[in-house]
Structure formats: structure tokens, C-alpha cells
Amino acid sequence: MSEHAHRDRALDLVYGEVEGVEARALRDELERCPECAPELAKLEGAKRLADALPLAPMPSTARAALIAAARVKANETIAALPAEDRRAAVVPREGWWDRTRRFLLGPQTAMAAVMLLVVAIGVMVVPTGDELPVGATTMRPEPDLAPDVATTPEADTLAEREPTPNPAPAQIAEAAEPSPDVAANGADVPVRRVRARSTSAGTTADRVAANAPEAERNVVARGAEAQNVEASLGDSFAYDGVAQQGNLGRGARAAEPRLAPLEEPAPPPPTMPSDDLDSESQALAPAAQELAPRALHQSARSRANAGDCRGAVRVYSDLFARFPAYSELPRALVEAAACQRQLGNLAQARTLLVRAEGYPSTQADAQRELRRLSTVQQAHRRAQRSIPAPASVDSTPAY
Amino acid sequence: MSTELDTLADEALLERFQRGDAEAFEVLLGRYERPLYNFVLRSVRDPEKAADLIQEVFLRVIQRSDQFQGQSKLSTWLYSIARNLCIDHGRRMVFRRHRSLDAPLASDEGKSATLGDRVPAPTPEADRDSIARELQGQIAAAVEELPEDQREVFLMRQVQGLAFKDIAEIVGVSENTIKSRMRYALERLQAALEEYRDYAKELG
Incomplete structure (x- = not known):
């Protein structure tokens, strides 16, 4: 074997180009050879030194731009396919677990959970006729639902006052001021049940529920329940991508006021007293009205978290179209923009971010995302420009 | 999410990705971004230019993925693109001399600081071990001092782990020539x- 052949074989051995039995045999052969053994040791020493060569990571901005460009290209590819092929391009990787998970995280499940909780709360909270304040009209409840109330003397007293079918405004106003005995005993019981499940809305819910007729009380119960549901869903459905950037994470979200300030406060219900309850009651009714948009919002977030950006964008679009006055619309705009960016729909993402930029609460986030988007778009434009330009060396040889 | 993709070969x-699966590209990017970036970085010696060129490499893959016929390895194709872009860049920059990544910075930036120091070390342990860091700087400087033909072979073999015959295909010379260049590079x-040398023995 020539000297070069030995050296080349030593190089093969050092860099693992021969393996197993062949490698062991070659090592034995080289180590027995007086000329080859030093060569092998020298190469192994050099290789150990070379292994310490530091490797720098690729800049993250370059990575983000490349991923965005790849998504744009993938979208173009899928869009160019016939409908059948398009479905086939997406479906194969989705197994039974993915389908089940998608179903469980879908809006139907969230809505069903909300409805079940509302019904359950309704069944447990709706008071007996004996508990109701003067002026309230309701169906007589099952005795076993509130035995403690039915047996209290104060409740009996209230029951005597119940028959007034259509209370006059004066009576309603009077009912709004709870008598000391009612506040201290009978009528307080169902309110406490609400409080036990909803500490966040306790004060407002208590006060309004104790004074309002049944219709208002149902609104209160739903409002409190909506907040409970939101609180229970909020953490599990936190939208990762934007939560980190927009301080919507677990801690930040818990610190948010439960009742968002209203842009257009609704007039107070006619049966409400106009004193210090005004502000709270004004906040509650819209909170109940926000059940649907909040459910849609949560649904969109859960889809985004599950990686279903396309589905999330559909739900976000529905949310924007149906509930333009939704209190968390700015945040939803930023989240929807993140989904569009991930899908490679950069123009749509920009439109959403420009809208979000108009709201003070999301202005900073929107501006940051817009800058990020510009980087991605520049990379994409550079890629498109680079294609037709002939290189002096054939930079992309056909392989 | 990408567990299934992680097991697939580059070509698959x-x-x-050619069928519209962007996640497949992300997996590919994860496999090649670091070694390819370092290949380009050590060739052009300018982190900003290297970032531009590495984007260019992958953007060409994105835009021209349909040109890949599967007749050779994807790594061969990727390194061919990267190498050609580096050669083009070198021709354009022929009259411009770049500072070495390990050349001292301006005096106000500290006497011992080098451009290479600004490149993050691969592990925190390396930062703590001054000898290891010094060695890394010396190795990086020594790699930059290699002749172009030896350096590219060394980086493809050492950093990416390409087989000698694949490197021969990329560079367009015989496998024996590649091995000779590699050997010379190691000797240098x-x-x-x-x-x-003693420290290297401890490493082993």
C-alpha cells in the first residue's frame, strides 16, 4: 500500500467513513504499521482540535424570514392544486388523535361547556318564590332546591309579600333598597351561592342580584357565570404567540380587570335605582352581552394554539364581522394578524395590524409586529428579485 | 408536532415541501442552518453578509425546490448553492479586504476583544473555560488562514459531516484530491x- 493510500485510509478511519468490523481491522492494520501509526495519531489529534471549532447560530431574524417565505411558497403551491389534491396535501398527516383533539378544542365544545354551566348555575341559583324580593315574579321552585330558605321565618315573610303581580315603579324602587332583615337573612342566600362560585364578580353580582327583579337577576347570574367560565378557560386557552408579546399570559391576564371599561355604556335598566349601582350595573349588562364574542374569541385562540391557523382566522373574521364593538377587539386583531403571518398572508396581516395600531392598548404590540412583518416582506421580495437575475456562476445547479 | 417529520430523510x-408542507421546510432548516451558516460565515468573514447569503441559499431552495430531481443528496445541492454564492461574493469583493473575525477590534472596544468573540459560543461551559475559549478563537483564526480550497473542504467535512465523495461532487474534483486537501488542512x-496539543490530548 502506498504512503498516500495509508494516509487516506487513516483519514477515512478518523472521520468515520469506515465502520464496524472494517474499521477495527483497519485500525489494527494501521497501528501495526510503523509509518502509519504516527500518522493516525497525528490525524486524531488534529481532529480533536478541530472539534473545538466554535459554531455560531444563524441569526433569528434570518430564520423567521425564511420560515415566512417558506409558508408563502407552500400556500402558493397548495392554492395552485386542484381541490381534491389540495385536500390530500393537508389531510394525510392528520390522524385520529388530531381529529379528536381538533373536535374537542373546537368552538362547539366551548359553547356546549358554557351552556351547560349556565344551565347548571341557573338551576342552582334561581331562588324559590319565597326568597324573591317584592315585585319579583317567578315560577315556584322545587322545594328541595332551597330547603334552608323555605324554612326560614324571613322567607315566609317575603312570601307573604310576593303576590303583587305587576309592581308599580315606586314598589320597584322600594324593592331596590333591601330591608335589613331580608339583606341579613332570607334573600341573601342565593346571592351567597353566586358569590361562592364567582369571587371575581361577587360584589357587583351580589348587590344587583339582591335588588333586581328576576330578569335582571338572570342577567347578573349569566354575567357572573360568563366571568367564571372565562376565568376557567382563560388560562388553558391562552394564546401563546401573542400572550407572550402582548402580556396576555397567565399572570398578566389575571391582573386584568374582570369588567372591561365600556366604550359605549348602555343606559341603565329602568328598574334599577340611579344611585351608586349605576356604574356597576352598566358594566354588567354588556358583560353578559359579551358572552358570544368572548366564546368566539376563546375558540379562535384555542384553534391558533392547536396549530389550526386557518380555522382560527375564520373564527376571528366571524368575530370582527359580528361583534365590532367587542371590548377585546384590538387584542383579537393582533392575534389574528399573527395567524395570518404564520399562514404567509402578509398583506392581510398588515391590514389587521394597522387597525390594531389605532387602539392605544395594542399600539405598541401592533407597531412591533409591523416592523417584524416588514423584515419578512423584504426577505420575500429579495427572494423574488433574485430568481430572474442570472448569476455569474450557476448558483443553483440542477441536482 | 414534527416528530414524524424529524424521522424523514432530507429528500423526503x-x-x-414541494407539495405544500411548510413544516417540512422548517425541519430541513433546523438540520442545516447552523453548519451551513458557519460554512458561509467562515468563507466571507462578515456576519452580516453571511446572514444575507444564508438567506439567499435557503430562499433559492424555497423558490427552486422543484429543480431538485433527487439524483444526488440534498446536502450536496445545498452546499453547491452556498459555495457558488460565496464564490460570487468573493469575486465581487476581490478588492475589499475584510478583517478577520479574530482580528482585534478598535481600541475603545477592549484590547482582547475580537470579532469572533461577538459570535456566541456554542455552550455556556465554553464561556467559563478560558482555555477552551482561547482555543476556539485560535482554531477559528487558523481555519480562516487556510487556503480557500482547503478551508471549504475542511468545513464541509468537519462541520456538516459530508462524506468525502459528496464533497468531491460539490467541488468537482476527485475524492483523492479532496482527501489530500483535508489532510493538508488538518496539518496546518x-x-x-x-x-x-496537550490540551487536545485531554479533550480526547
Whole structure:
């Protein structure tokens, strides 16, 4: 074997180009050879030194731009396919677990959970006729639902006052001021049940529920329940991508006021007293009205978290179209923009971010995302420009 | 989410990307971004230019993925693109001399600081171990001092782990020539790092 052949074989051995039995045999052969053994040791020493060569990571901005460009290209590819092929391009990787998970995280499940909780709360909270304040009209409840109330003397007293079918405004106003005995005993019981499940809305819910007729009380119960549901869903459905950037994470979200300030406060219900309850009651009714948009919002977030950006964008679009006055619309705009960016729909993402930029609460986030988007778009434009330009060396040889 | 994709070969991933699966491209990017970036970085010696060129490499893959026929390895194709872009860049920059990544910075930036120091080290342990860091700087400088034909072979073999015959295909010379260049590169490195020989033995 020539000297070069030995050296080349030593190089093969050092860099693992021969393996197993062949490698062991070659090592034995080289180590027995007086000329080859030093060569092998020298190469192994050099290789150990070379292994310490530091490797720098690729800049993250370059990575983000490349991923965005790849998504744009993938979208173009899928869009160019016939409908059948398009479905086939997406479906194969989705197994039974993915389908089940998608179903469980879908809006139907969230809505069903909300409805079940509302019904359950309704069944447990709706008071007996004996508990109701003067002026309230309701169906007589099952005795076993509130035995403690039915047996209290104060409740009996209230029951005597119940028959007034259509209370006059004066009576309603009077009912709004709870008598000391009612506040201290009978009528307080169902309110406490609400409080036990909803500490966040306790004060407002208590006060309004104790004074309002049944219709208002149902609104209160739903409002409190909506907040409970939101609180229970909020953490599990936190939208990762934007939560980190927009301080919507677990801690930040818990610190948010439960009742968002209203842009257009609704007039107070006619049966409400106009004193210090005004502000709270004004906040509650819209909170109940926000059940649907909040459910849609949560649904969109859960889809985004599950990686279903396309589905999330559909739900976000529905949310924007149906509930333009939704209190968390700015945040939803930023989240929807993140989904569009991930899908490679950069123009749509920009439109959403420009809208979000108009709201003070999301202005900073929107501006940051817009800058990020510009980087991605520049990379994409550079890629498109680079294609037709002939290189002096054939930079992309056909392989 | 990408567990299934992680098990696929490069060529299968590219095929999936050709069918519109962007995640497959992300997996590919994860496999090649660091070694390819370092290949380009050590060739052009300018982190900003290297970032531009590495984007260019992958953007060409994105835009021209349908040109890959599967007749050779994807790594061969990627390195061919990267190498050609580096050669083009070198021709354009022929009259411009770049500072070495390990050349001292301006005096106000500290006497011992080098451009290479600004490149993050691969592990925190390396930062704590001054000898290891010094060695890394010396190795990087020695690699930059290698002749172009030896350096590219060294980086493809050492950093990416390409087989000698694949490197031969990329560079367009025989496998024996590639091995000779690699051997010369290792000998130069060893000579440049003679004072670290004992340390290298401890590494082994």
C-alpha cells in the first residue's frame, strides 16, 4: 500500500467513513504499521482540535424570514392544486388523535361547556318564590332546591309579600333598597351561592342580584357565570404567540380587570335605582352581552394554539364581522394578524395590524409586529428579485 | 408536532415541501442552518453578509425546490448553492479586504476583544473555560488562514459531516484530491495550534 493510500485510509478511519468490523481491522492494520501509526495519531489529534471549532447560530431574524417565505411558497403551491389534491396535501398527516383533539378544542365544545354551566348555575341559583324580593315574579321552585330558605321565618315573610303581580315603579324602587332583615337573612342566600362560585364578580353580582327583579337577576347570574367560565378557560386557552408579546399570559391576564371599561355604556335598566349601582350595573349588562364574542374569541385562540391557523382566522373574521364593538377587539386583531403571518398572508396581516395600531392598548404590540412583518416582506421580495437575475456562476445547479 | 417529520430523510422532507408542507421546510432548516451558516460565515468573514447569503441559499431552495430531481443528496445541492454564492461574493469583493473575525477590534472596544468573540459560543461551559475559549478563537483564526480550497473542504467535512465523495461532487474534483486537501488542512491546523496539543490530548 502506498504512503498516500495509508494516509487516506487513516483519514477515512478518523472521520468515520469506515465502520464496524472494517474499521477495527483497519485500525489494527494501521497501528501495526510503523509509518502509519504516527500518522493516525497525528490525524486524531488534529481532529480533536478541530472539534473545538466554535459554531455560531444563524441569526433569528434570518430564520423567521425564511420560515415566512417558506409558508408563502407552500400556500402558493397548495392554492395552485386542484381541490381534491389540495385536500390530500393537508389531510394525510392528520390522524385520529388530531381529529379528536381538533373536535374537542373546537368552538362547539366551548359553547356546549358554557351552556351547560349556565344551565347548571341557573338551576342552582334561581331562588324559590319565597326568597324573591317584592315585585319579583317567578315560577315556584322545587322545594328541595332551597330547603334552608323555605324554612326560614324571613322567607315566609317575603312570601307573604310576593303576590303583587305587576309592581308599580315606586314598589320597584322600594324593592331596590333591601330591608335589613331580608339583606341579613332570607334573600341573601342565593346571592351567597353566586358569590361562592364567582369571587371575581361577587360584589357587583351580589348587590344587583339582591335588588333586581328576576330578569335582571338572570342577567347578573349569566354575567357572573360568563366571568367564571372565562376565568376557567382563560388560562388553558391562552394564546401563546401573542400572550407572550402582548402580556396576555397567565399572570398578566389575571391582573386584568374582570369588567372591561365600556366604550359605549348602555343606559341603565329602568328598574334599577340611579344611585351608586349605576356604574356597576352598566358594566354588567354588556358583560353578559359579551358572552358570544368572548366564546368566539376563546375558540379562535384555542384553534391558533392547536396549530389550526386557518380555522382560527375564520373564527376571528366571524368575530370582527359580528361583534365590532367587542371590548377585546384590538387584542383579537393582533392575534389574528399573527395567524395570518404564520399562514404567509402578509398583506392581510398588515391590514389587521394597522387597525390594531389605532387602539392605544395594542399600539405598541401592533407597531412591533409591523416592523417584524416588514423584515419578512423584504426577505420575500429579495427572494423574488433574485430568481430572474442570472448569476455569474450557476448558483443553483440542477441536482 | 414534527416528530414524524424529524424521522424523514432530507429528500423526503423536500418532497413534502414541494407539495405544500411548510413544516417540512422548517425541519430541513433546523438540520442545516447552523453548519451551513458557519460554512458561509467562515468563507466571507462578515456576519452580516453571511446572514444575507444564508438567506439567499435557503430562499433559492424555497423558490427552486422543484429543480431538485433527487439524483444526488440534498446536502450536496445545498452546499453547491452556498459555495457558488460565496464564490460570487468573493469575486465581487476581490478588492475589499475584510478583517478577520479574530482580528482585534478598535481600541475603545477592549484590547482582547475580537470579532469572533461577538459570535456566541456554542455552550455556556465554553464561556467559563478560558482555555477552551482561547482555543476556539485560535482554531477559528487558523481555519480562516487556510487556503480557500482547503478551508471549504475542511468545513464541509468537519462541520456538516459530508462524506468525502459528496464533497468531491460539490467541488468537482476527485475524492483523492479532496482527501489530500483535508489532510493538508488538518496539518496546518495542528501546526498553528501546536501549543494546545496537550490540551487536545485531554479533550480526547
